[in-house]
Amino acid sequence: MAGTDDAAPLLPGQINLAGSGSGHGGSAAGRGAGELAAPIAEPEERELEAALRPKNLDDFVGQERVRKQLSLVLAASKIRGRSADHVLMSGPPGLGKTTLAMIVAAEMNAPLRISSGPAIQHAGDLAAILSSLTEGEVLFLDEIHRMSRPAEEMLYMAMEDFRVDIIVGKGAGATAIPLELPSFTLVGATTRAGLLPGPLRDRFGFTGHLEFYSVGELELVLRRSAGMLDLKLTSAGFSEIAGRSRGTPRIANRLLRRVRDWALVHGVETIDARTASAALDMYEVDVRGLDRLDRSVLEALVNKFNGGPVGLSTLAIAVGEETETVETVAEPFLVREGLLGRTPRGRIALPAAWEHLGLKMPGNAVAAAMLPFDDELDP
Structure with missing residues (x-):
């Protein structure tokens, strides 16, 4: 994997993709490309995203707090004439971590090297990347929490002292050869900051957590994208798409492209709320942003298990998906929207879920909804 990193240094503004996992945000087994509301970027859409x-x-x-803080860090580094401090970006997929890494390189007028934690499974992989960096270069590691432990320990010294020790030989005859590294800026991205060990977190000079976007912020994202795609939308059209985008710019831009396709096929020049609604209804993205998988989980919970509680594996079998898919892809949004609850006895449908499906909540389901929430004891 590391062999791709031994290329000639890049000029400022150029990007080298080294085993990049950018935009993936973790496993999404069972989630097909047809799931428009998935926050994971499919390979074919990354060029459009770029x-x-x-x-x-x-x-x-959006992300005004993080943006202002990061701007201050970069401005101070330019005044000092030094590489910026190492930066850690955390938050759900699709909110702009990769984009901010590219902006850091552009603002510092430095080349950008992109790789990912899963691509670095040996210390030698990381050593190959680090040894080929140039002065001031920005190294972006997506899903940094998925690096192997030996590579992670090598990164400690590289971040702090800008050097690594290369071990030559084995056993008693092994020798550590110190290798000096040029000053560089590491930008790490993770969707699961809690999995990062303390020593690694402490070596980042700036940590920013990205939050979900409001509908108003997503409308601004869509207006900018529509201008670049030469699309005409009414204010109501922007609001309709933004309201179904689950607080995620990546999803908003994806839905905008699908609405564009629908309008093109149907000969619609200006996209209004009615057009956007018709297009997204066809793609099975409802008014709250729930897609086919999300609704399948809620409908199974309500119709087959009377609102629960029901175990995760049983629920996954009922919807014909892998357990990991239901837990990592569907549940986070359903829980955040107050539609699904996780209790010691299993998953339950909350009152908002019954209301969203247009059903009346029975008395025994009300009692189940009163169970205490406790993720640690989830079946």
Whole structure:
């Protein structure tokens, strides 16, 4: 894997993809490309995503607190004439971690190297990447929490002292050869910050957590994207798409492209709320942003198990999906929306789920909804 990293240094603004896992945000087994509301970027859409990415902090919409803090860090580094401190970005997939890494490189007028934690399974993989960095280069590691332990321990010294020790030989005859590294900036991204060990977290000079976007912020994202795609939408059209985008810019841009396709086929020049609604209804993305999988989980919970509680594996079998898919892809959004609850006895449908499906909540389901929530004891 590391063999791709031994290329010639890149000029400022150029990007080298080294085993990149950018945009994946973890496993999504069983989630097909047809699931428009999935926050995971499919390979074929990354090129389109890249064209819509903002190139500087001024163009970046939302995340105002993180944006201001990061702007200060970068400005101070430029005044000092040194590489910026190492940066850690955490948060759910699709919120802009990769985009911010690219902006860091652009703002510092430095080349960008992209790789990912899963691609670095040996210390030698990381050593090959680090030894080929140039002065001031920005190294972006997506899903940094998935690096192997030996590589992680090598990274400690590289981040702090800008050097690594290369072990030559084995056993008693092994020798550590120190290798000096040029000053560089590491930008790490993770969807699960809690899995990062303390020593690694402590070596980042700046940590930013990205939050889900409001509907108003997503409308600004969509307006910018629509301008770049030369699309005409009414204000109501933007609101309709933003309201179904689950607080995630990646999903918003994906839905915008699907609405564009629908309008093109049907000969619609200006997309209004009715057009956007008709298009997204066809793609099975409802008014709250739930897609086919989300509704399948809720409908099974309500219709087959009377609102629960029911174990995760049983629920997964009922909807014909892998347990991991239900837990990591569908549940986070359903829990965040107050539609599904996790209790010591299993998953339950909350009152909002019954209301969303247009059903009346029976008395025994009300009693189940009163169970205490406790993730640690989930079946």
